[in-house]
Amino acid sequence: MAEIYGSYAMFHQRGGADHAIRDSQNNTLRSRSGTLLQRFIAWAQPPDWGSLLDIGCGTGPLLQSAAHLRPGWTLAGAEQDDRVRDRILGIPGVALFHAGPLSALDARFDVVSMVHVLEHVADPAGFLRQAASLLAPGGRLLVQVPSLAENPFDLTIADHCSHFTADTLTRVVRSAGLKILHVDRWIPKELSVVAGLPERAAGDPPAMPETGSTAEPTVDLATVERMVAWLHAMGETVEHLAAAGPLGLLGTSVAATWLASQAEDRVSFFMDEDPVMQGTRFLGRPVLAMERVPSSATLFCPMPSAQAHAIRERLVRMKAAFRIEIPPPLPRSVL
Missing domain, CATH: 3.40.50.150 (Vaccinia Virus protein VP39)
Known part of the structure; x- marks a missing residue:
């Protein structure tokens, strides 16, 4: 660090x-x-x-x-x-x-x-x-x-x-x-x-740390292992999609950065909806606006599938001319 x-x-x-x-x-x-x-x-x-x-x-x-x-x-x-x-x-x-x-x-x-x-x-x-x-x-x-x-x-x-x-x-x-x-x-x-800060009356001893939990279950080691397996499956998906033609990743944040680093030279470009990033280069690859993505290309959404599904629907409504792929769902036991 x-x-x-x-x-x-x-x-x-x-x-x-x-x-x-x-x-x-x-x-x-x-x-x-x-x-x-x-x-x-x-x-x-x-x-x-x-x-x-x-x-x-x-x-x-x-x-x-x-x-x-x-x-x-x-x-x-x-x-x-x-x-x-x-x-x-x-x-x-x-x-x-x-x-x-x-x-x-x-x-x-x-x-x-x-x-x-x-x-x-x-x-x-x-x-x-x-x-x-x-x-x-x-x-x-x-x-x-x-x-x-x-x-x-x-x-x-x-x-x-x-x-x-x-x-x-x-x-x-x-x-x-x-x-x-x-x-x-x-x-x-x-x-x-x-x-x-906890409220207490004058003369009261300092409050002891509270215990308890919310309704959400704690993510245990087995759940984390399933998450890691799901993450590694993304690399296999990228390799498969890249074999069919130009492949891009949606976004330039953590998910796309990590997946591009795993996929080596299989990723051709990034697509980002933020105008600040459009027209720049990220990890040596161009960052494109939606309208600049070739119609022959595939865009992969590296994020949890529910969010990726919603983004794909929105891009389709915006008349995206390229193919859009999303990851498989996380196992039900994860979320």
């Missing part, structure tokens, strides 16, 4: 821009961080004035969204080093940038956010306790992680120390001594948890 983060650049293939996700209501592309923050605000109804710290702020997409959605808030960002300091301090409303351990930060915030951070740390409960110590009275901790149960491709990411389900995420939040306030799936294939 030290080697990875020593040369890591957030969203490097996108020039530092946040991931775009498709809004199912109006079929438009929106910032992932902006969508998450908007849905958190709709649920929490925070006042127009307050303070927010984004831990693991990266290039600042959540802080930029906060500056737009809550211009009265005082904002702060935290990272492991100083590489993005100037970029973060240039965001309207950002008054503080902190580099280094959270224990050295002497401040309190109404909202502390951790978007795609917890899966990267070796001691998630301990890290949550550090983050919770930065909450003001009545403050809210917003945690966002990938959902393993919905997306087995999370297993392919080398620097993810933990892979969360709704059950395991709520367990680790409770083990940090925090109170679960809300669990949701505000972003597709991701889990959102809002937590707060």
Whole structure:
């Protein structure tokens, strides 16, 4: 992990821009961080004035969204080093940038956010306790992680120390001594948890960590092994499809990146619906818009089959002229 983060650049293939996700209501592309923050605000109804710290702020997409959605808030960002300091301090409303351990930060915030951070740390409960110590009275901790149960491709990411389900995420939040306030799936294939400090009367002893689970079963080792087998089957599928003609992969995120690395030279191109990526090259291959994909080509959707099926139907409605293939369903015992 030290080697990875020593040369890591957030969203490097996108020039530092946040991931775009498709809004199912109006079929438009929106910032992932902006969508998450908007849905958190709709649920929490925070006042127009307050303070927010984004831990693991990266290039600042959540802080930029906060500056737009809550211009009265005082904002702060935290990272492991100083590489993005100037970029973060240039965001309207950002008054503080902190580099280094959270224990050295002497401040309190109404909202502390951790978007795609917890899966990267070796001691998630301990890290949550550090983050919770930065909450003001009545403050809210917003945690966002990938959902393993919905997306087995999370297993392919080398620097993810933990892979969360709704059950395991709520367990680790409770083990940090925090109170679960809300669990949701505000972003597709991701889990959102809002937590707060437990309330206690003056003189009461500190609250003990909670125990218990959600209705979702814990993903056990046998389930993970079935997920791994399903992932390896994708490579066989790509080899079969590539033998019939030009083959492309949908998207340029984790799933397509991993599968292209497994398929070596069998993948000819990527297709991405995000205009930021169209016309660029990724892993040495062109990134095409839908209308630039040859009619003789096959497009493979490397994602869980339910989502891939919905995307195929949408592309067909958009008059895609090429063949679209999707993976087989995950075993029922997985989801």
